[in-house]
Amino acid sequence: MNLPLLGGLKLRGRITLSVALLSALSILSITGLGLSFTRSTLSKQIHATLKAEVEGLKDLVERTLAEREASVRSWSEDAILRGALLFDTFDKSDAVLAGLAKNHASISGFVLFNEKGRAVSASSEALLKAFQGREREVLETAWYRAALEGRFTANGLTREKDPVFGKRVLPLAAPVMSPLSGARLGVLLAAYDWSQVRDVVKASVQRAQDRAQGSFSLEVRRADGTVLFDSRPADAAPLVRPVSEETTNGSDVRDVGDGWLFVARLDASEAYAPLAQAASAALGMLGFFLALAVAGAWWLARGIARPISALNQAVTHVLEDGDLSHRVEVHTRDEVGELATAFSRMMEQLLQTTVGLQQGTRTLTGAVTELSKATENQERNLARQAAAIQETQVTAQEIRETSKMAEERSRAVLEVTTRAEEVGSVGETTLGASLAGLQDLHEKVGKLAGTILLLGNRTQQIGEIAQTVKDLADQSNMLALNAAIEAVRSGEHGKGFGVVAREIRALADQSIESTDRVRELLEDIGRSIEATVKMTEKGQHQMQDGLAQIKASGESLRELTSIVRDNAGAARQIAVAVSQQNAGIAQIFTAVTDLSSLMDETMQGVQATTRATNSLREAAERMETVARTYRA
Template identity: 90%
Template sequence: MNLPFLGDLKLRGRITLSVALLSALSILSITALGLSFTRSTLSKQIHATLRVEAEGLKDLVERTLAEREANVRSWSEDTILRGALLFDTFDKSDAVLAGLAKNHPSVSGFVLFDERGRAVSASSEALRKSFQGREKEVRETAWYRAALEGRFTADGLSGEKDAAFGKRVLPLGAPVKSPLSGARLGVMLAAYDWSQVRDVVKAAVQRAHDRSQGSFALEVRRADGSVLFDSRPAEAGPMVRAVSEEAINGTDVRDVGDGWHFVARMDAPEAYAPLAQAATAALAMLGFFLALTIAGAYWLARGIARPISALSEAMTHVLEEGDLSHRVEVNSRDEVGELATAFSRMMEQLRQTTVGLQQGTRVLTGAVAELSAASGQQERNLARQAAAIQQTQVTAQEIQQTSKMAEERSRAVLEVTTRAEEVGSMGEATLGASLAGLQELHEKVGKLAGTIMSLGNRTQQIGEIAQTVKDLADQSNMLALNAAIEAVRSGEHGKGFGVVAREIRALADQSIESTDRVRELLDDIGRSIQSTVTMTEKGQQQMQDGLAQIKASGESLRELTSIVRDNAGAARQIAVAVNQQNAGISQIFTAVTDLSSLMDETMQGVQATTRATSTLREAAERMESVARTYRA
């Protein structure tokens, strides 16, 4: 058993603690299982006992109530009581009721009522007087209404004392009928003393107290849960954790208690007190057996750990003193004795191995020294060669980089000059085309200026024509006005001519308005044409200046194209020379790189040999140190 918290303990303590824990867990498991079984059995017994008590209480109360109901019915059939209601002989009925009260102490009193609810006779004068003047109240009681219907009810049982009887009573009323006609003459009330129930359950409560169950109690409840009877004292507090069983009064025997719940209950701590006592005894036994287990485990661990401690001391002596001649004596034939014997054989073999190791280390040390010196000399020579080759490689690499840079620059210059030559040729051709186009554009602009001037003249002519049309429209308007005047003078014969004159006048007005709009438009067009002519003349002058500048630029571009062609030829010659130089330098760099790679591989081999020599030297030193540690 490997537990984290046992790591710092000695073997003796670990064995003792492990055995104690295993024993404690085993005993606790068995104890818990036993207590669980005991609790289950005890719980069944407790519930069975409570169920029996509840059923017993139900049967007792049920028989008592059934007996009281039968008694009340038989008492209500008494001839004297019937005669008293028929012939008002209440002194005789008082004697009968008093005799019944004397012979039946469980009944607190008897009262005889007529059909109007008036108390006409009672077992005592005081009881009869207590009902005087309460006829309406009597008729409204549940027991009286139930008696009129020929049945019994428990609704009259309340939680407080009855004012007439001075105690809690269960009123049972039965009708008193005529022996001849069967007509109802009145009602007889028998007030059953409800405190008598305590005498009924007294035996059951006493049995529970004899079992040391002081909290045992019996209750009677209605179906709605209201408590009718509780065997516990009124000052007793409520049960916090109650174990209860109940029995329900069925309808197999008809009585006023049908549907009542009869409950037997008690406090859970008191009910399970035997289980607590058993648990205390089990814990005491657990402590006792655990102490015995720890003592036995300690004795066992001591017997196992003592030989192992002797072996540990012997091993410590060998490690500290280096004396392999030490012997271990263990007088045991068990596994520990076998371990001691094996340890002795190991020590003997270790002595022989140490002697051979000391002899071998001397030879190995001399060989390693010679090999280390030769390897060091070879490494120094190769280091000098490698340094020289590395410098050569660096120089060759710099030359190669410079050559590559010159090649790239010459290639770039060649590309630039070629492009410049192409651009110069294209620019020269483009410049010629531009000059021709500009010359043609100049001529077209001149023609456009003449056309625009002609358009201005035409616009002026149209303006004159529009003025003429306006004059004609004015004359037509005057003629139409005169015609309208003449038509008015002509009377009926001039009406048609007047209509024509109005139409002509309207057309004349429209012509005048249209002519004005045309005149305004022609003025705007004339101004626009004049502005365009001015701008055309300025553009033609600027175009002439531009043509002169472009011609001068063309001459300069032709000279520049000639210079670019010369530079392109020189750049091609330089690029060819640089390419040839770069090829030679690449061959030199490749040869130097191969030589450097070979030198690196040689250096790695020498370094590996040196490392192996160093490792071998360290191993020889460790072997020599180990060999010197032990004495054979």
């Protein structure tokens, strides 16, 4: 592979640069892996340390707040404080509160309030005076309302100093209950000094400073992010790249700090300072080993390049002067020395080969000249034969096309004749079927005429029957009239018979009317039957004339079919003869084509021989030139 940076360098420079690059890459890879592993390990240690510190802070604050809450509850149960609220005697309660403030330095002061929020006793007179007149303000405070409900709250802790105590305090208030009735007597306030948290974290901050981590800080925040405590000074610059760990005060231990967030923070530059020092040391070692690798690579390249330079000079001398008697002297026993020895043997063999080549070149040149002359004569003879075969092939092609056209025409005539023969046969068959059908139709028409005549006779018989029915209806009508006359004569006894007579007369009238309509219909049917008989007789005569004409056409069609069969036989004989002729011409054309192909192959062989001869001539000339280049 020819790299852009290495392509213009000598072997010595390329070996030196390649070894230096490989060494640098190897050292950089090892150093990078070591630094990456060190950073990962250091990061885990840093986060583990921060986690331990923040967990310790959380536990200390949680335990402290829980202890203070328990203490405030126990102090609120003091009998003296209860008695003071019951009997309004506060000398002893002041002494008790002063003693508690003296014994508990983390409490900035104690104040005892009655149910109306008035300060009645305190650990100091100044503290008692400070709360005088603030009853409404006390009643509205979060710690007082929480105390009335029997719980503690951290809402009284703010970022500003308390105006009464003069410092940041966490108000812890508990109700004072009557030992007899259990009623609420007042509220005891213990102001926890919030600056005590700084004493709690002092040991953690000191450990961080011992580790040269001056930016280490511990913070306490509310759930809404409000900072309640920060171990760093207020005027300290903010951290640029902080590394932090945090934990939340859970509810497993109930205290006012439930939900608070404890955070341990450290600047990344100080956290990873050991890693930066290790990286600086690694870079120094990288420079040292890289210089050592470059020096070793230069020495190695120098030992390899000197013998190769001697070989290069020898090859250049051979190429420029053509002297094959030059020898290379390399006194090394490595692979380069073996290469120089092999090169000397190659020069000796090349010298012997050159002498033999010069002799063989002269012999080859003479043989190529004679072969060229013979090839030229053969090529001229074959060219004349190829021209004659080409003319014969063209003539055979024309005969073949003519024969092919005659074969196609004969096949077309044969197909038309065959089709005519098939059509004649089909026509003859169809005509016979039509004749048989017409004959059958003639018979059926005759039968139809007989049936119509029989229908006419039956119609006449129906007419006679209808006349008989009319006569009976007339007689029934006369009988009904006589019955009606007799019914009138009979008086009342003949009324029913008169009704029957009227009904019979009505039926008789209906029968006469129906008979008249039947007679009219039968007359119309008779006239239609007579017309149909006449038309049937006329059609039968016309069908007999058509049958005679069809029989005459059938005879003519049979004669035409016989003629078409004779023509088809003749066309088949012509087609067979033309096909045999076309096959023979195709064989002749194939033979001529094969002969032409053989002639083409022969010509190609001769041309290949000519080209080979020319190539041999050129090779002989080049061999002669090469042989003249070197001298023995």
